[in-house]
Amino acid sequence: MSFITELWSFLRIRKKYWLLPALLFLVIFGALIVLSQGSAVAPFIYTIF
Amino acid sequence: MSKILGISAFYHDSAAALVVDGEIIAAAQEERFTRNKNDASYPENAIKFALAEAGLSLGDIDYVAFYDKPFLKFERLLETYITNAPQGFQSFRSAMPVWLREKLFLKRQLSKALAGTDHTFRGPSSILFSEHHYSHAASAFFPSPFEEAVVLTLDGVGEWATTTVAIGRGNTCEILKEIHFPHSLGLLYSAFTYYTGFKVNSGEYKLMGLAPYGQPVYKALILEHLIDLRPDGSFQLDQKYFDYATGLRMTNDRFAGLFGQMARTAESDSIETFHMDIAASIQEVTEEVVLTITRALAEEYAIPNLCLAGGVALNCVANGRIQRDGAFPNLWIQPAAGDAGGAVGAALAAYHRELGGKRVVKKPDSMRGSFLGPAFDVDQIDAELRSCGAVFETFDESQMLSLTADALAEGKAVGWFQGRMEFGPRALGARSILADPRSASMQRMLNLKIKYRESFRPFAPSVLAEDAEKYFNLSVPSPYMLLVAAVNDDLRSVMTPEEERLLGLEMLNVARSTIPAVTHVDYSARVQTVDASTNPLYHALLAGFRERTGCSVLVNTSFNVRGEPIVGSPTDAFRCFMATELDLLVVGGSVLYKGDQDPSLRQEHQGRYELD
Incomplete structure (x- = not known):
């Protein structure tokens, strides 16, 4: 719950409400990706971490 | 008393630092404990060490300061993917599982880990987050010897920022300007690191070392096509040549097409003149960008002091240019300029910015010579060496110094393990391999038989601070080995016309000065000046070597083999000693000769570490 509160205050302070739909999409889409693989180990790419 | 634990982790080179009332008490990188180079994991060992150093538990810590802001970084990722969609799907698919499972919940993850380290941890409400570049800026300004300074941070990327300009005054440090991802000098350099077949994030210094062998023939091409540099120092990269924003490589085929060759694939391809020329070209471009920025800042703010941090600040050739350029008469560079130093910066930022803590400006600085890591007393050294099966004798300090200086004067290579470990990537005379720089064959011998590297x-020289100007064109101290300076003309060898014509690696076969082992092919050297006040034991050893040979310089390279983190304990030191052609190991007062050791203790050492 505290995570959602923090995420909401982050969006509010940064005035990035437009990211909210993207986040919702991500939760659904990301969940599919996460569930479809066993490990969260990604190749090391400089900019994605 | 306010006690703050700074943490840098989960990306690259994790570390912990302890700041008590604004004073840096301890700092160490996790890799030195786990023996895993650039270890990015939660720095449990480094945290335990830092707490033990001050006799504290986590319950005594008022705040834990983390060195970057994960939400902000995630925002950058999302916006980048949305901007470039549908391109970047592969990268998106690789990044999201890690972010949605772990990185987005970093606070929870960190709290859990801290509670696991020590159950007295005060809970998530004691965790603060500092922006990545603010952590760098804080690490550059607060420990510096300046009351007021311009603070420049340059690295690959943090959250959004890749370059920032801040002004530090007293106990404040405010960022005034930023350049944002994907426009990044650090990523430009890393793109060329990738293109020349070295590992991104650790091979950049190899590219810098390769540069003097080549000619900057591609400089104009880079400036024309890849980077748009403006007179005020701001810049943009033309993204059509790069793949790092949305792909899984640093550069793309168009980049390769521009230079007419495909990217070198790591160790399997040989290093050609082409790669040397590429290295020389990007090095010159980097220097030009950095100098354009610093000149513009000097003019704009009229403050004589400059502080530097961020990975690009480890480019000591560029640092040397800034120092000689003179736009800023005074320069101070954070010795742990990379991400590990973010731990110190985050803790200092929390103390000064959040708590309004007072700042005491110290000379030469507040980093204690960067000797902030673990030390071992006589009993610990004795016990560790005995358990390794080492044969050794322990002497008082003057005898130990005398024996070591004798061995160095005889041309022996010495493993030198003394006092507190260095914080940052450089060995500064606490965990070093030392040798005589006057020997023409020493550079090759150290590279191939001791370090097992290209x-x-x-190799870099350590020089007695009081004698530095006799050897190098360097008018300021360089205690952290972060400035490159030229070897003085009177020490240089006269070259024959045939020698002048040599190209590439053939240049290595010619002794270029009276200290050839530390004179690079362009007569430059990455100098460490050793001062008696910050580094008394090492200073005494150099003085002993001078007494015997008339030479105030030693070769100083990190105590490790290729791919291995610098040795952290006497046991690590003994293993490395046995596995290499080192002749002598000196740990505290204990002296070990190779000939006395049981050869069966020699272990396969090099193969244990992944090549960097």
Whole structure:
């Protein structure tokens, strides 16, 4: 719950409400990706971490 | 008393630092404990060490300061993917599982880990987050010897920022300007690191070392096509040549097409003149960008002091240019300029910015010579060496110094393990391999028989601070080995016309000065000046070597083999000693000769570490 509160205050302070739909999409889409693989180990790419 | 634990982790080179009332008490990188180079994991060992150093538990810590802001970084990722969609799907698919499972919940993850380290941890409400570049800026300004300074941070990327300009005054440090991802000098350099077949994030210094072998023939091409540099120092990269924003490589085929060759694939391809020329070209471009920025800042703010941090600040050739350029008469560079130093910066930022803590400006600085890591007392050294099966004798300090100086004067290579470990990537005379720089064969011998690394890699000199100007064109102290300076003309060898014509790695076969082992092919050297006040034991050893040989310089390279983190304990030191052609190991007062050791203790050492 505290995570959602923090995420909401982050969006509010940064005035990035437009990211909210993207986040919702991500939760659904990301969940599919996460569930479809066993490990969260990604190749090391400089900019994605 | 306010006690703050700074943490840098989960990306690259994790570390912990302890700041008590604004004073840096301890700092160490996790890799030195786990023996895993650039270890990015939660720095449990480094945290335990830092707490033990001050006799504290986590319950005594008022705040834990983390060195970057994960939400902000995630925002950058999302916006980048949305901007470039549908391109970047592969990268998106690789990044999201890690972010949605772990990185987005970093606070929870960190709290859990801290509670696991020590159950007295005060809970998530004691965790603060500092922006990545603010952590760098804080690490550059607060420990510096300046009351007021311009603070420049340059690295690959943090959250959004890749370059920032801040002004530090007293106990404040405010960022005034930023350049944002994907426009990044650090990523430009890393793109060329990738293109020349070295590992991104650790091979950049190899590219820098390779540069003097080549000619900057591609400089104009880079400036024309890849980077748009403006007179005020701001810049943009033309993204059509790069793949790092949305792909899984640093550069793309168009980039390769521009230079007419495909990217070198790591160790399997040989290093050609082409790669040397590429290295020389990007090095010159980097220097031009950095100098354009610093000149513009000097003019704009009229403050004589400059502080530097961020990975690009480890480019000591560029640092040397800034120092000689003179736009800023005074320069101070954070010795742990990379991400590990973010731990110190985050803790200092929390103390000064959040708590309004007072700042005491110290000379020469507040980093204690960067000797902030673990030390071992006589009993610990004795016990560790005995358990390794080492044969050794323990002497008082003056005898130990005398024996070591004798061995160095005889041309022996010495493993030198003394006092507190260095914080940051450089060995500064606490965990070092030392040798005589006057020997023409020493550079090749150290590279191939001790460090097991590429023969083109240069070695750095340590010089008595009071004698530095006799050897190098360097008018300021360089205690952290972060400035490159030229070897003085009177020490240089006169070259024959045939020698002048040599190209590439053939240049290595010619002794270029009276201290050839530390003179790079362009007569430059990455100098460490050793001062008696910050580094008394090492200073005494150099003085002993001078007494015997008339030479105030030693080769100083990190105590490790290729791919291995610098040795952290006497046991690590003994293993490395046995596995290499080192002749002598000196740990505290204990002296070990190779000939006395049981050869069966020699272990396969090099193969244990992944090549960097």
